[in-house]
Structures are given as structure tokens and as C-alpha cells.
Amino acid sequence: MTPLDHAYILTLSCPDRAGIVHAVSGFLLERGGNIEEAAQYNDPDTGLFFMRVRFACAALGFEALREQFAPLAEGFAMRFGLHRAAEPMRTVIFVSREGHCLNDLLFRWKSGLLPLDIRAIVSNHRDFYQLAASYNVPFHHIPVSAATKPQAEARQLEIIEAEGAELVVLARYMQILSDDLCRALAGRAINIHHSFLPSFKGARPYYQAHERGVKLIGATAHYVTADLDEGPIIEQDVARVDHAATVEDLTAIGRDTESQVLARAVKWHSEHRVLLNGHKTVIFR
Structure with missing residues (x-):
């Protein structure tokens, strides 16, 4: 041994x-x-x-x-x-149509930079099935609508449990999870929000930031709870912008920040460095 x-x-x-x-x-x-x-x-x-x-x-x-x-x-x-210590954390990644965080996590995983065992990718779109195949990761396309959301989430949870996932990463998964699913994943689901929370919660935060003329844009990785974008924060970072930046500029700059913030949060969680402290976290880096 x-x-x-x-x-x-x-x-x-x-x-x-x-x-x-x-x-x-x-x-x-x-x-x-x-x-x-x-x-x-x-x-x-x-x-x-x-x-x-x-x-x-x-x-x-x-x-x-x-x-x-x-x-x-x-x-x-x-x-x-x-x-x-030597056991990689079994992980399932959720994604929609923005693939920068997914691509970054997969590359870091295959490069030996994240102690993960990525067991599946779940998406409500088909955009990244080829990316998943290139890393030999099973891809599950589960469309979600208001009418089918309960059935879709039941299938998602079935995959998570079948894979024995200790961690679920919402890598720009643009669906709001139900209260029931949030409770089922309590303490083991990390979301990346493309804003420096608590500013600009909810949808289209880069548009909100542009309208306010911010000089810093950020990203926040946090645990998922039933309260939208209010779960315990694991990691945050910012990038400086100026008055000339368009929404498209903010979005492009922000993608790098999102990827780095999510990767650090996933690494710390998978190394068991994050402990919950009520609505906050203690992180032993």
C-alpha cells in the first residue's frame, strides 16, 4: 500500500x-x-x-x-x-448553453488539478454532448419546462444518486432548482453566479451591472439553497472595467472570472476545506 x-x-x-x-x-x-x-x-x-x-x-x-x-x-x-485523502470526489456537473465553466472544469480535472471523479454531465440542451464525449463523460440531455420540471428533476436526482455523487456543480445551469431538489442537495451543490453577490441577484446580472455603470464586475461561487442566490458564499473575485465597456465586453471579461472562482470553490470543497457556519463558510486554505 x-x-x-x-x-x-x-x-x-x-x-x-x-x-x-x-x-x-x-x-x-x-x-x-x-x-x-x-x-x-x-x-x-x-x-x-x-x-x-x-x-x-x-x-x-x-x-x-x-x-x-x-x-x-x-x-x-x-x-x-x-x-x-486519496479518494477523488464523485461529481455531476449541470450546464445549459454557456460552456466556459464546464470546459474549464473538465480541463483542470483531466490535467490532475482537481481531485474529482466526474461521473456525468446533465444539461437541458444538447450543445455540449460532443465536449462530454471528448472527455469520455456520460452526457444526459434532460429538457426542462414549467410543465415537465418535476419529472425532469426526478430524473436528475436519479442520476445523481445512481452515480453516488458527493458534489453537484451548477456550471452556468440556467434553471432555478425547486425547493425539494435544493433540500436534497443541501451542502453538496455549488452554483456560480456571474455577479459579486449580494449585488445583482437573479437574471441578466451583466445587464444590471451595465445599467448601473459599475467599475468592477465579479463572480460568486456559493452553495445552493432554496433562496435564490443567497446560499453560503465560498469564493468571490472581481475584474476592473470602465465606462466604455459594453454588455458584451462585461460578459467576455466576466467569463474568465467565473471560471476561476468556480474552480477554486470546487477544489476547496473537494479537498474538504469548506465547513458550513450557518449562512457563512469557514475555509481552511
Whole structure:
């Protein structure tokens, strides 16, 4: 077995109190674990403590570690996750007719820059079936209309569950998900919005930005919730523009920003660096 076969990532959050770090590090030490990377954060506003630890442990396997950690977690009222560091995250990507984010994610994945296992691409249009085929990724065309939305979403969820997807990426998927689907994907669906939220929510944000004469345009990657464009923010960035920029200019400039922001958010999530903190996120970069 390679060293990566013994590498794990532990994430946790709980009410802050003395002794948490000591208890976690002691637990690993007693089992022959070696901490390779550790980060922690105490939120003074909520009183919550967050931690991410990457460690190696050859003495115990994954299931034994998780089972033995559970009583410690219960004692501290922890929410925790244990993950194999070498295991890529099973992912399904949704897209409509703007393919720049999809193309960027696929290229980064195949270049070994994203620890993903992209299992399927789902689209309400056929535009990118050839792109999917060039990467040998199954492509599912599922048209969506007001009349067929419940059936379409049922089929989408069926694909997600059949692929065992731990992450769903809305890479410019221009459909509003139902409340039911948002709940089913809570904490595992990332959307890219082509605006620096909370400015210019909803449709046509570049047009809204142009009408307001902004000098900075941005993009926001956030978790999907039932409240449109209001989920916990993972990453944002901006690009400078001037008074001469047309809507088409803003759109072209913005595409690069969108791709980079989404890629960073997907990378951090797939490396288990993002922890939810109510309506916010804690990110251990």
C-alpha cells in the first residue's frame, strides 16, 4: 500500500470549549496517527469551533477510525466527517448553453488539478454532448419546462444518486432548482453566479451591472439553497472595467472570472476545506 492509502482528512465543528485540540490530537497519537496538516478557527460570534486535520494512520483502517472517533465526537457534540485523502470526489456537473465553466472544469480535472471523479454531465440542451464525449463523460440531455420540471428533476436526482455523487456543480445551469431538489442537495451543490453577490441577484446580472455603470464586475461561487442566490458564499473575485465597456465586453471579461472562482470553490470543497457556519463558510486554505 502507498502512503496515500493511509492518509485521511478529519473535519469537525462543535461548541467551543477547552480541550478539543488536545482530545483530537491525543486520539490520533494513541492510534499511531501522524498529523500532517492542521487548521482551526473559533467563531466568537457563534461560539463554534471548527477544525480540519489531515493525518496518516497505518495501524487502523477507515471504518475502525470512524467507529472509534464517534464516542469522542459525541462527548463534544461534534459534527464530523472522515474522508480518505486519496479518494477523488464523485461529481455531476449541470450546464445549459454557456460552456466556459464546464470546459474549464473538465480541463483542470483531466490535467490532475482537481481531485474529482466526474461521473456525468446533465444539461437541458444538447450543445455540449460532443465536449462530454471528448472527455469520455456520460452526457444526459434532460429538457426542462414549467410543465415537465418535476419529472425532469426526478430524473436528475436519479442520476445523481445512481452515480453516488458527493458534489453537484451548477456550471452556468440556467434553471432555478425547486425547493425539494435544493433540500436534497443541501451542502453538496455549488452554483456560480456571474455577479459579486449580494449585488445583482437573479437574471441578466451583466445587464444590471451595465445599467448601473459599475467599475468592477465579479463572480460568486456559493452553495445552493432554496433562496435564490443567497446560499453560503465560498469564493468571490472581481475584474476592473470602465465606462466604455459594453454588455458584451462585461460578459467576455466576466467569463474568465467565473471560471476561476468556480474552480477554486470546487477544489476547496473537494479537498474538504469548506465547513458550513450557518449562512457563512469557514475555509481552511
